[in-house]
Amino acid sequence: MSSDELGGPAGIEVDYALAAYPVEDEEWELADISPDHVTDLDTFLAALRQCADDVLGVVAIDEAFFVLARVEGKDARLLLSDVTAADEWPLAKDVVERLGLPLPEDDDDPVPAGDLELVDDLGVDAVELAQLLDDEDLVPDDVLSEVAAGLGFGELFDEAVGLETA
Numbered sequence: 001m002s003s004d005e006l007g008g009p010a011g012i013e014v015d016y017a018l019a020a021y022p023v024e025d026e027e028w029e030l031a032d033i034s035p036d037h038v039t040d041l042d043t044f045l046a047a048l049r050q051c052a053d054d055v056l057g058v059v060a061i062d063e064a065f066f067v068l069a070r071v072e073g074k075d076a077r078l079l080l081s082d083v084t085a086a087d088e089w090p091l092a093k094d095v096v097e098r099l100g101l102p103l104p105e106d107d108d109d110p111v112p113a114g115d116l117e118l119v120d121d122l123g124v125d126a127v128e129l130a131q132l133l134d135d136e137d138l139v140p141d142d143v144l145s146e147v148a149a150g151l152g153f154g155e156l157f158d159e160a161v162g163l164e165t166a
Contacts (some may be wrong), residue, residue: 013061013062014035014038014059014060014061015060015061015062015063015140015141015161016032016058016059016060016160016161017032017033017034017035017037017038017044017057017058017059017060018030018031018032018033018057018058018157018160018161019031019033019047019048019051019052019055019056019057020055020056020057020058020148020151020153020156020157021051021052021054021055021056022054026152028151028152028153028156030153030156030157030160031051032160033047033048033057033059034047038059038061038091039090039091040090040091040094041067041078041091041094041095041098042094044057044059044067044069044091045057045069045071045076048069048071049071053072053073054070054071054072055070055071056068056069056070056071056118056119056122056151057069057070057071058144059091060140060141060144060161061085061089061091061092062089063139063140063141064082064085064089064140065080065081065082065085065089065092065140066080066081066140066143066144067079067080067081067091067092067095068081068114068118068119068147070115070118070119076098077114077115077118078095078098078099078114078115078118079112079113079114079115079116079118079129080092080095080096080099080112080113080114081112081133081140081143082110082111082112083096083101083104083108083110083111083112083113084104084108084109084110085110086103086104087103087104087106095113095114096113099113099114101113112130112133116129116130119147119150119151122151122152123150123151123152124147124150124151128150129147132146132147141161141163144157144161145157145158145161145163
């Protein structure tokens with residue numbers, strides 16, 4: 001999957017945006033989300049709601065950070081891989097604001113923000129997710145691939161984003 005360039009002041013480069021949802025018997029389906037639907041958080045969540053009643057959305061931006069969103073009906077739970085991304089990227093800023101957190105300062109560390117228990121019931125617990133996010137050797141694609149594998153759709157994810165499956 002190739003990157004898409006979005007217009008606007010930040011020139012957002014979306015590496016990929018996907019919706020993942022269970023269909024039956026632990027099988028998952030993935031759907032592409034148009035880069036036009038990840039310019040802001042509300043548009044992204046609306047696009048996810050059109051895919052399924054219980055859906056996990058992922059957006060990776062500029063190989064720098066990612067947003068995970070779990071949408072169940074009107075409820076949305078969020079995880080941002082790097083809170084400092086809010087200084088530069090509108091989508092990350094929207095997530096930080098929705099979480100009710102202050103915008104990062106220049107000297108803040110790149111730490112995750114949001115709900116680490118987002119996918120506990122699907123197979124990746126908060127401790128495992130925190131360990132993946134803390135591993136400085138892993139880039140966002142690696143973290144997301146590990147999460148997808150733990151949830152049962154690792155090969156689908158890796159194929160969709162062009163990663164080599166181990």
